[in-house]
Amino acid sequence: MNILVINCGSSSLKFQLIDMTTEAVQAKGLCERIGIDGSRIVYTPAGGEKMTIESPMPTHTEAIKLVLDCLTNAEYGVIKSLKEINAVGHRVVHGGEKFASSTIITDEVIKVIEECNELAPLHNPANLIGINVCRELMPGVPMVGVFDTAFHQTMPKKAYLYGLPIKAYTDYKIRRYGFHGTSHSFVSKRVAEFLGKPVEDLKTIVCHLGNGASICAVDGGKSVDTSMGFTPLAGLVMGTRSGDIDPAILEYYANKEGLTLSEVTTVLNKKSGMEGLTGGKSDFRDLEEGYEAGDQACIDAIEVFCYNVARFVGAYAASLNGVDVIAFTAGIGENSGFVRGKICEYLGYLGITIDAEQNSKRGEDIIISTPDSKVTVCVIPTNEELMIARDTKALVEAQ
Ligand code: ADP
Numbered sequence: 001m002n003i004l005v006i007n008c009g010s011s012s013l014k015f016q017l018i019d020m021t022t023e024a025v026q027a028k029g030l031c032e033r034i035g036i037d038g039s040r041i042v043y044t045p046a047g048g049e050k051m052t053i054e055s056p057m058p059t060h061t062e063a064i065k066l067v068l069d070c071l072t073n074a075e076y077g078v079i080k081s082l083k084e085i086n087a088v089g090h091r092v093v094h095g096g097e098k099f100a101s102s103t104i105i106t107d108e109v110i111k112v113i114e115e116c117n118e119l120a121p122l123h124n125p126a127n128l129i130g131i132n133v134c135r136e137l138m139p140g141v142p143m144v145g146v147f148d149t150a151f152h153q154t155m156p157k158k159a160y161l162y163g164l165p166i167k168a169y170t171d172y173k174i175r176r177y178g179f180h181g182t183s184h185s186f187v188s189k190r191v192a193e194f195l196g197k198p199v200e201d202l203k204t205i206v207c208h209l210g211n212g213a214s215i216c217a218v219d220g221g222k223s224v225d226t227s228m229g230f231t232p233l234a235g236l237v238m239g240t241r242s243g244d245i246d247p248a249i250l251e252y253y254a255n256k257e258g259l260t261l262s263e264v265t266t267v268l269n270k271k272s273g274m275e276g277l278t279g280g281k282s283d284f285r286d287l288e289e290g291y292e293a294g295d296q297a298c299i300d301a302i303e304v305f306c307y308n309v310a311r312f313v314g315a316y317a318a319s320l321n322g323v324d325v326i327a328f329t330a331g332i333g334e335n336s337g338f339v340r341g342k343i344c345e346y347l348g349y350l351g352i353t354i355d356a357e358q359n360s361k362r363g364e365d366i367i368i369s370t371p372d373s374k375v376t377v378c379v380i381p382t383n384e385e386l387m388i389a390r391d392t393k394a395l396v397e398a399q
Pocket of ligand 1: 209210211212213239282283284285286288330331332335336
């Protein structure tokens with residue numbers, strides 16, 4: 001069974017074609033600058049050269065047509081015809097309280113996703129465009145929606161309610177939803193498999209540390225708390241996002257800078273975090289270089305980041321009433337032994353000790369704690385596309 005995974009953003013679209021017999025990626029790529037001058041597709045067939053094709057893509061329809069053309073191209077394609085695509089899995093950012101798991105897409109489901117648009121106005125409408133265009137270009141091919149929020153729907157009320165007038169929740173749906181659910185779900189399952197233990201028996205803290213970063217407390221395979229909130233702005237200090245701040249800062253900063261609330265929110269999303277603290281550096285490779293060179297802003301930013309992660313790990317060890325495994329994933333979590341090491345320095349009270357040599361490895365499933373460490377610390381590369389493809393396969397086969 002071949003599954004096409006689509007992650008459709010407002011001006012970009014990522015895709016992978018996965019052969020589910022082997023779970024091997026047959027081709028992957030990215031359409032950039034959709035609806036903007038200079039649009040192009042970057043396409044890599046398995047075992048082949050990465051290629052870039054410049055082509056006008058005024059709308060997502062042209063982008064998806066181009067993806068399908070690449071996949072079926074006689075020279076560099078990986079399938080002979082569209083008939084070889086058995087199903088399509090779509091990433092959808094927000095499923096609100098409506099979707100606690102992935103679902104086969106029907107007209108009714110599309111209506112419900114539309115109802116969640118106001119909760120993710122930048123993301124959900126783009127995800128829906130991807131779904132609608134694929135339905136148009138591939139009629140009859142089953143499609144599945146996989147939601148970033150779904151995994152966190154198991155959080156108890158005490159974890160998701162904010163201390164606001166209750167109508168904020170009952171009337172306006174304001175609550176903690178959490179994001180990166182597909183990644184947290186994948187990693188918490190993979191950890192159990194990797195350690196050879198039933199997922200039901202494990203208390204795991206997953207640290208998804210990428211440009212966007214979040215932490216999730218997983219008890220027996222279920223999310224019980226997570227650091228992102230009503231939006232992906234909450235929780236950890238991130239690449240360009242502030243994470244949690246005192247809410248009274250909004251009005252104070254707006255007055256000081258002469259900004260509207262909406263402009264302050266843009267500052268919090270795009271000009272804060274590592275970028276804001278250093279005046280322009282959000283990539284951890286640059287930050288680490290600055291740290292080594294003694295750049296004080298980079299040192300401060302990295303210290304803030306690592307301390308914040310450790311603080312959430314401590315909070316979630318309390319939520320879980322103990323912790324068996326801490327798993328690092330995503331760009332920083334998978335690649336930076338330096339950051340992992342600094343975070344774990346705070347966790348000695350949990351009986352954690354780190355094997356420096358193991359911690360210098362990256363990009364593979366590894367245990368970085370010593371055999372006598374009271375908590376197992378590991379690195380588990382995330383794979384959201386594969387998780388989407390697995391959910392899609394399971395739902396389509398069960399139909
Ligand atoms: P997102 O999907 O949220 O855009 P990623 O999971 O791709 O983010 O992670 C991007 C982050 O990972 C960047 O800050 C980048 O610097 C960091 N990263 C990637 N490779 C390394 C590395 N070798 N060392 C340190 N940080 C790295």
